[in-house]
Amino acid sequence: MNQQTTSMSPENASGRLLNFHIFRYDPQQKGDKPRTEVYQLRETPGMTIFIALNQIRQQQDPSLQFDFVCRAGICGSCAMVINGLPTLACRTLTSKFKQGDITLMPLPGFELIGDLSVDTGKFMRELAERLKLWLHPHHHEIDVHSIEAPMAPEQAAALYELERCVECGVCVSACATKQMRETFVGAVGMMKIARFELDSRDGRTAEDFYHVIGNQDGVFGCMTLLGCQDNCPKDLPHMQQIAYLRRKMAATIL
Ligand code: SF4
Numbered sequence: 001m002n003q004q005t006t007s008m009s010p011e012n013a014s015g016r017l018l019n020f021h022i023f024r025y026d027p028q029q030k031g032d033k034p035r036t037e038v039y040q041l042r043e044t045p046g047m048t049i050f051i052a053l054n055q056i057r058q059q060q061d062p063s064l065q066f067d068f069v070c071r072a073g074i075c076g077s078c079a080m081v082i083n084g085l086p087t088l089a090c091r092t093l094t095s096k097f098k099q100g101d102i103t104l105m106p107l108p109g110f111e112l113i114g115d116l117s118v119d120t121g122k123f124m125r126e127l128a129e130r131l132k133l134w135l136h137p138h139h140h141e142i143d144v145h146s147i148e149a150p151m152a153p154e155q156a157a158a159l160y161e162l163e164r165c166v167e168c169g170v171c172v173s174a175c176a177t178k179q180m181r182e183t184f185v186g187a188v189g190m191m192k193i194a195r196f197e198l199d200s201r202d203g204r205t206a207e208d209f210y211h212v213i214g215n216q217d218g219v220f221g222c223m224t225l226l227g228c229q230d231n232c233p234k235d236l237p238h239m240q241q242i243a244y245l246r247r248k249m250a251a252t253i254l
């Protein structure tokens, strides 16, 4: 891999100099080769990786590709591998890296769009189709005059907890099982199955879910490596939910 350096030191700057080692490769560009480019930037108070990337793109290299929408840890778009760990760029302060050297790589396990940008949307769409991740109501006829289906507050709160996933893809990249076996559903898929299994409005039975995740690509393939739970930026309880589903699926075949 080649390595190139671009530096820029703004006038009157007083922060320390940061070195960003950034993966560069545009698969759309014929002849382009994967390489690392190094950019230097003065640190400012409260600087996040997202802020730094924007400054690099504005001041040094407009061709740099990365994703963002909300800048607040809500949309899940800015996930990337920062110094070896997958996480959100907009929630990561540069001050965390005492040496001042920061390596940025795209999330593994997703189709690369270019540089730090990957297609998590395509992955999530295909996952939704494969696992049928939508509400399957008990009755297919819709009565527009019926009152809303009541739900116990405890169940609504539990559903809300599982709905907090922002589909950032961090748990997919952090899972060694998923990286070794492409067909493995991964934590995000199992969290979503757990969400519909919990929903009293969903008419699917344990047997129905067993046909989807009751195998080595589902709950029985998880090796409890904890990469998903350790790195999820929303602190979702993956292990608890996967263990619950595994018990439920095992009971189905007994
Ligand atoms: S479960 Fe967590 S890490 Fe995985 S996609 Fe959702 S928010 Fe991201």
Ligand code: FES
Binding pocket: 067, 068, 069, 070, 071, 072, 073, 074, 075, 076, 077, 078, 079, 088, 089, 090, 091
């Ligand atoms: S930009 Fe939306 S989560 Fe980082």
